[in-house]
Amino acid sequence: MIPRTFSSFHDAYAGVLEAITERPDQTISTRGNTSAELLDVSFRISNPRDRLPYLVRRPVNIAYNLAEALWYLGGRNDLDMIGYYAPGMSNYSADGHTLTGSAYGWELFQHGPDGMSQWDRVIRLLTTDPDTKRATVTFFRPEELAIESNPDVSCTIAAQFLLRDGRLHLTSYMRGNDAYMGMVSDVYAFTFMMEFAAAQLGVDVGHYSHHVGSMHINDRDMKNVRRLLNEARQDGYQRPAFDVLRMPTASDWNDIETVLAHEAILRANREPLTSAKLQAVALGPYWQQVLLVFEVYRQIKHTDAPVQAATLAALDPGYEWLVRRRWANRMPKEAE
Numbered sequence: 001m002i003p004r005t006f007s008s009f010h011d012a013y014a015g016v017l018e019a020i021t022e023r024p025d026q027t028i029s030t031r032g033n034t035s036a037e038l039l040d041v042s043f044r045i046s047n048p049r050d051r052l053p054y055l056v057r058r059p060v061n062i063a064y065n066l067a068e069a070l071w072y073l074g075g076r077n078d079l080d081m082i083g084y085y086a087p088g089m090s091n092y093s094a095d096g097h098t099l100t101g102s103a104y105g106w107e108l109f110q111h112g113p114d115g116m117s118q119w120d121r122v123i124r125l126l127t128t129d130p131d132t133k134r135a136t137v138t139f140f141r142p143e144e145l146a147i148e149s150n151p152d153v154s155c156t157i158a159a160q161f162l163l164r165d166g167r168l169h170l171t172s173y174m175r176g177n178d179a180y181m182g183m184v185s186d187v188y189a190f191t192f193m194m195e196f197a198a199a200q201l202g203v204d205v206g207h208y209s210h211h212v213g214s215m216h217i218n219d220r221d222m223k224n225v226r227r228l229l230n231e232a233r234q235d236g237y238q239r240p241a242f243d244v245l246r247m248p249t250a251s252d253w254n255d256i257e258t259v260l261a262h263e264a265i266l267r268a269n270r271e272p273l274t275s276a277k278l279q280a281v282a283l284g285p286y287w288q289q290v291l292l293v294f295e296v297y298r299q300i301k302h303t304d305a306p307v308q309a310a311t312l313a314a315l316d317p318g319y320e321w322l323v324r325r326r327w328a329n330r331m332p333k334e335a336e
């Protein structure tokens with residue numbers, strides 16, 4: 001059995017991967033993928049800010065994780081932004097320009113006939129009726145299955161905010177989740193948005209719960225998963241420890257808009273983010289760090305040179321750890 005509660009996603013990740021590799025319910029083969037599958041997987045993370053795995057065998061693309069969370073918060077569905085961080089996303093786009101099922105932000109922030117979005121309504125509900133059981137947003141739409149060979153059917157069915165004892169919890173419900181790849185970015189983005197919602201409500205962050213009907217590992221990833229588990233399960237293993245970043249409670253939509261505006265400049269390679277420019281941006285240190293990650297990614301995507309030592313030196317230690325390992329071949333010579 002997978003333990004019900006983990007303190008961090010790092011621990012949950014290894015626990016879920018181990019359970020699927022060691023005790024899968026069955027092997028499935030659907031839409032060109034053969035996978036080991038475990039049904040009805042649920043776990044809770046007691047500290048949702050501790051939302052990243054720190055594994056040398058799988059240094060996550062932190063630029064992608066941040067970009068996806070912001071792409072959602074920006075209410076977007078364009079392939080331009082998300083495809084820059086994950087070129088493979090183009091396979092999910094039916095028209096080559098937009099995403100449908102994966103564009104969770106589009107579902108969250110579209111305005112309905114009442115002039116409000118799903119997000120607006122749950123924030124209002126939680127404000128007026130804090131004990132509500134109704135603060136639910138839905139992503140999966142029945143029509144998605146009516147489209148023949150739809151490349152992008154929403155994997156997340158719904159998510160529910162629960163405000164209890166002054167803390168905001170989030171529970172998400174997914175029909176299917178790729179435990180090796182998709183789960184990392186899904187948990188990252190959902191917990192990031194939950195922290196932003198808590199800031200809007202002026203309450204503490206509670207716990208995050210993840211419920212999945214079909215949790216699976218694709219056969220093509222199995223070798224990497226076993227190597228990763230060898231790392232996490234070796235005798236005396238201790239995960240790298242970093243101070244968990246806390247989104248400032250005063251964060252608001254201006255921060256999101258400012259970050260997205262600068263992200264677009266960096267993505268288009270219009271202007272590098274020098275330290276003088278960063279200091280002039282109207283953002284606090286937490287959000288400046290996000291831009292620094294995007295600057296690292298700009299240097300990687302738009303130049304052939306090693307990432308600048310000064311940019312790395314300005315990064316938060318946890319981000320730096322990930323960047324150095326993810327793009328080891330792009331680090332400056334004096335790097336460790």
Ligand code: 5HM
Binds near residue numbers: 031154182183186
């Ligand atoms: O055949 P199906 O539509 O389930 O294929 C999509 C697969 O992408 C999911 O089963 C899951 O393995 C992965 N996925 C994920 O893990 C996709 C999305 C996009 O909504 C996601 N997480 N957020």
